[in-house]
Amino acid sequence: MKAAQAGDTGAYARLLADVALRMRRLVRRRAPWLSPEDVEDLVQDILLSLHQARATWDPARPFLPWMVAIARARVADNARRYAKRAAIALEVSALAETFCDIPTNNTAEAVVNLMSVRTAMRDLTPAEKQAVELLRLREMSLNEAAEASGSTVAALKVAMHRAMRKMKARLRKD
Secondary structure (H helix, E strand, O other), rough: HHHHHHOOHHHHHHHHHHHHHHHHHHHHHHHOOHHHHHHHHHHHHHHHHHHHHHHHHOOOOHHHHHHHHHHHHHHHHHHHHHHHHHHHHHHOOOOOOOOOHHHHHHHHHHHHHHHHHHHHHHOOHHHHHHHHHHHHOOOOOOOHHHHHOOOOOOHHHHHHHHHHHHHHHHHHOO
């Protein structure tokens, strides 16, 4: 890493290859539920994080603990996303109703749902409406939405949380 920070591209390529091998083992050990493709995605995410944070490493300190701290954070992020996806899948699978393929029923339900959502969105502030539009309707990531809106990720999270709370309350009331 010292050589890579000094501009040695060959050393940096060797470092990344070595780190990738070690991180694959670490990820498989810490997240055994992941498929091989998900393991590779997570390793790539770790390598990207390393690349972005490489200037923050202090050569006076050991490299491996610094690298493992980055990897642990990425594994934890992935575990949270995995748990959230699993909870949503479980919630959806627990639905008692079936969905009809008859186009007229789908259209009528869609119109009613759209009207309910529009009604529920009336009570939102402009920032909350923008958060719902960017994050739910356009399905942007938090970073993309923050860049598009000129806001921060934290402000978007707060606006989205408040918007969902208000909309749920309104839909329950109606």
